[in-house]
Amino acid sequence: MKLTVWTYEGPPHVGAMRVATAMRDLHYVLHAPQGDTYADLLFTMIERRDHRPPVTYTTFKERDLGADTADLFRRSCQAAYERFRPEAMIVGASCTAELIQDDPGGIAERMGLPVPVIALDLPSYQRKENFGADETFYRIARALARPCEKTARPSVNLIGPTALGFRHRDDVTELTALLSDMGVEVNVCAPMGATPSDITRLGAAHANVLMYPETGESACRWMERDLGLPFTKSIPIGVGGVRDFVAEVADLLGVAPGLDTDRLRLPWYSASVDSTYLTGKRVFLFGDGTHVRAMARVARDEMGFEVAGMGCYNREQARAVRAVATEMGVEALITDDYLEVEAAIEAAAPELILGTQMERHIGKRLGIPCAVISAPVHVQDFPARYAPVMGIEGANVLFDTLVHPLVMGLEEHLLTMFRADPEFHDAAGPSHHGGHAPLVAAEEGGAGPRAPVAESPRDISAKKTEGGGATGAIEVVWLAAAERELKKIPFFVRGKAKRNTEAFAAARGETEISVDTLYEAKAHYAR
């Protein structure tokens, strides 16, 4: 039994729904109790889908448990086939149905439906959403894809984009164009937009582009083994990532590594003087493994940030994330415990968090700006505008995304100049934030019901975070004069100055901080 406040991933059948909802002409019959239909709203509200997910739930109740739930499943399956006439069906159980062991796969197979029926075995009490999506797509590919004649021109499949993914919709568009520039066609994009008959043609491609290992790796590995399709390992996020990707695709397909950089703005924006202020900003990254390791590289190499900490919630990507963390000189945090992430961020005291929807809350509580770079995401992370994170335009989008929560150069300059001005004092904060985060009770906008008032008493994590705080064992006291001096430092660097001074004092075994200590620390850290 595990105490859980928030969960980064849903149960595995939600992963299967992400695949089914992304595809066309596929129907999912899910043996599940009444209530599990809540998952529909993830797609219709958060992603604003205009159709219900193609899922039929058996919605059994207590009285059905005494009767014949297996027969209920059979009838639901038959009715779903007759109403929706899909090209193929997937069948499975949610957590409760797994316990009653009706064997949906076996029942569906014996029904002799005239379309392929693919049974899913997703262990709800061991695995989670990403596994569910990955496994489901692998089962579908394995059941339907067969060796077939290769396309005449070089082509690839785009593998991994699903419903509810972080910017999957626009990443597909961006990569399709990028590949087209290289003379490479997209044979099939799957799961997103693919029909079961498209899946049968996967083998016609010359290689697979594995966009998101979280949801497509098992299928790619199987296709490599059984259909002889090699797959890409680089993630085309950021300038470096895109260049690596182009080189890898060129190598796999034997085409010229062309990349049209006319629209690429990130390098110049990063080099322009306003961005000088971004130098050494300490960032903490947390999310799914793929986005975190790609974004860590962007943060350090393309934005000039310092990576103060990083980690992922999906254990499947732990090894890859650990490798990048080592390269960045930090220890990777691999956990799906929200409270642990909160404690780690508090201890690292970064100036910017790159995270998921969950880290937004952490940032709000700690007064640290946050940009979302990974699922799980909320309605505002499905923007109306075109906003990929992959490819050339993705790099441009990332520059904006990573800079927006911060005070920008010109603004920082003005804040310093007008520090004591009553209308432009430091407590007013950056113009686009509406005040300092710790004081802000403003709730996120967006879909979904909200209770009327912000929650007040804190907090389940209090005990835990105390022990993990940055100050450690030695209690350091600020003398009054030093504290006054500290307050003269602009607020946006004050946290860093305070932290550095305390660390400096602690390292010397000093328990009091005077004005001298403050300036000695400043000199010590000056570069």
Place this chain on the structure above:
Amino acid sequence: MTERFAQASGQGCRNAPVLKQRGQHEVFCGLTSIVWLHRKMPDAFFLVVGSRTCAHLLQSAAGVMIFAEPRFATAILEETDLAGLADAHEELDRVVHELLARRPDIRRLFLVGSCPSEVIKLDLAVAAERLTAVHAPQVRVQSYSGSGIETTFTQGEDTCLAAMVPDLPAGPEGPEARELIVAGALPDVVEDQMRDLLAKIGIDAVHVLPAAREATRFGVGPGSRVALVQPFLGDTLAALERRGARHVAAPMPFGAEGTTAWFHAIAEAFGIPPEVVDRAVAAPKARAERAVAQAAEALRGRSVFFFPDSQLEVPLARFLTRECGMEAVEVGTPFLHRQVLDGDLALLDEGPTLSEGQDVDLQLDRVRAARPDLTVCGLGLANPLEAEGLSTKWSIELVFTPVHFYEQAGDLAGLFSRPLRRRDALKVGAVQPPAMP
């Protein structure tokens, strides 16, 4: 009944036939009610004993992760709990100790049963008793079921409140009415308005269930009268009646008419003449009528179709047809509790299809055929129906927003008129949802 709340034509929908269908139910389970119950009881914590699905449902229903600091959590069952490798009760004790150590402010802890905990027959009542013995008097531990196999959406509040009743101390002797128990979670501001009006009528001994704090628990006995402010509290009512309390039957206090009838029924039960009520409510009632009339401009003459969801459907149909001039096409409800809904059914004109339970695909066929001006439905159906050109009102807002009594009557009508006004206001051409892979 006096002429003040004259009935519709005869019996209204009291004896109307009910369409019952069995198929896919597109509804939340009872766990969802934790989202508003935990706000009403600031010293309570709700610990769901369930699966990752339960945790995911809660954060999705709660506005998809709006709160950083909830007073609810899930003890997620793992493979070892199910395989019998770990004693589930010992595990639960461990989790509860961990939780209470972190949250010393908790006075009430609810162990909430889920589908998996019901199926594996984990007896949470026994666990609650055991844990109370350990943690009393600091913390009272209680249990109830919010599982989808037993409860639908708002029924979770019913099972929660019903579970609190046996623990209430013995209360006022009968047979006359001495104290009033108002059952149903209301936002604080609404509760204050209600208490204020009841005091003006001359009823001061008023208790609300759920009490905001453990310390404000009250007694129940034959001298207690129970008025419901939510129609989904059938089990709670039955539990209170078993303790000797008597039901004050009344329409639900939605809109000026429902609210007035509700106060009159209570006054009558306490032997207070109707003129006292009329005097006390005159000003707020007039305000409510004005506010409703204004919001109802956009609603008059338009048709409404209810999918079954919150069990508020019958009282709301009564409000929308009688006070806002709408025409009800179908009034679907997950469960039709005739005793509780009697006052509302009597006022609802015959005509709409009354349906109980659901086969969502068949009901979608009906709504497409009827093409109502407004469809009241759950979050899973709203955007797909909008994409088909039907205006919708997502029903979950009705349990999160203050909608009861006079001062909120205009807001209640506004919840329904806003989607229609918005559709009229937008000049963006024919709305064609973008092609989505």
